Amino acid sequence: MCRWLAYTGSPVVLTAVLYTPVHSLIDQSLHAKLGAETTNGDGFGIGWYDERPTPGVFRSTEPAWNDANLREVASHVASPLFFAHVRAAIGSAVQQTNCHPFRHDRRLWMHNGFIDGYARVKRELAMAVDPALYPQIAGQTDSEILFYLALTFGLETDPVGAVARAVGLVEATGRAHGVAFPFQGTIATSDGASLWAFRYSSEGRTRSMFLTRDIPTLREMYPDREILHAASDDARMVVSEPIGDLPGAWLEVPESTVAVVSRGREELRPFTPTGANTR
Template identity: 60%
Template sequence: MCRWLAYSGSPVSIEDLLYKPANSLVVQSRHSRLGAETVNGDGFGIGWYGSHATPGIYHSIEPAWNDRNLRELSAQASAGRVFAHIRASTGSAIQQSNCHPFRYENWLWMHNGSIADFSLVKRDLVMAVDPSLYPDIEGSTDSETFFFLALTFGLAEDPRAAVARAVGFIEETGRNHGVQFPLQMTVATTDGDTTWAFRYSSEGRSRSLFRSTDVSTLRHQYPDNPLLHDLSDDARLVVSEPLGDLRGAWEEVPESSSVVVRGGRVDLHEFAPAAATAA
């Protein structure tokens, strides 16, 4: 399926996030250790917040390991909040408008997983998107439809509740069409100030998800690691799989959970779908 990372903290070079870790996202694009597919070469995207309220995005259908422009851009750019995603298509076309992260106003969204039998349920799901939002859907993926359902169910007002309602609606729709396990997901979304991440699947066997531990503690454990000393105390990462092998640096996000990262504070909550009628 896909791999992704969500970073927040002091501004860092995007190159440091994408290329320098031992198990960087670029490495994972060719040799994922924990993904459903070893190779994630169907395009990639990065989103970052700079001097504008609306985040910048860069998408390419090239494999991440083979894109010279990504190398140039990441070496020059830095940001304090970065989303990055490498794609393994589950059936939709390889085109820029299908690359994550997806953007709407100040929001970014990326997804690893799939809506099962999407072609079967697509019409019902898309018809539930708020008509005022529908013109902004640019691609053909289940992931973007998921994003716009979350926006429809109130992502800007209450992200955790909105995602729960969207998941509930997707599951109800899928089961109405005879789909046993309608959804597989790890999702990250942000408004530029807070990051919300979710790990859930209808089957109860979700794709991998990890969060970084406290940077100040790691500095004491690894005083000779220069990268740790360049990060602020509030630096946090949520990732599909660990970027390196530092003992104690990563904690697995439990099944059916959500993570909220606001500054240096990380809160873990149980996550469950809400009934579609709750919308």
């Protein structure tokens, strides 16, 4: 599996989130505690929003803990909303096009998990992608196919509904091929203004996902922590596993839930896959 992090709030330099905290995402690339693997060294990626029309993306097949270019870029980029992902490959090649996050126009996407039985179902899933979008698929992963299925089903206008239809198609196709539990994963996607984070698996035993408590509450809990006074009230993070050393700072997102974070507010909603009309 992989580890990922999504931040939204006032602009911060990426280093402050990716490297500085105890058990940071970079530390998790070597020493993950809650993942299926301890080491996530099969590449990394960051994606960030700024004043430009589309988000920036930097991806590499190098291990995140050992990449001087990542540290250099992260120390110079400040962003109000960014993604970061460290990869543990399952079945697909270690190559740049397979690293997360994936990008389409203003949309970023990353995933921790898998489509079970992917070799048996990938042709049918690929055929369900909008023909106008299909040529943009550059890699081999089930995560990227899932992204383009969600785009096909309306991700840009109805993120929750589109992901529900994409996962629903994965489950229906997998079960038709005898796969008991076709989908496993946590997903983050954004349009640069809001963040949607999904936790769902067909088996009901999904990889971990956590959301920070609101900053005013954390300041009351830890009045002496300068970093909390520097953070904006609307700052939020969603992560695969907690970073930092503040007990009680993280809330585990329940199974079968989507967290919607926008302008300093978060809402947890039940998430259930639905039927998808394919071409």
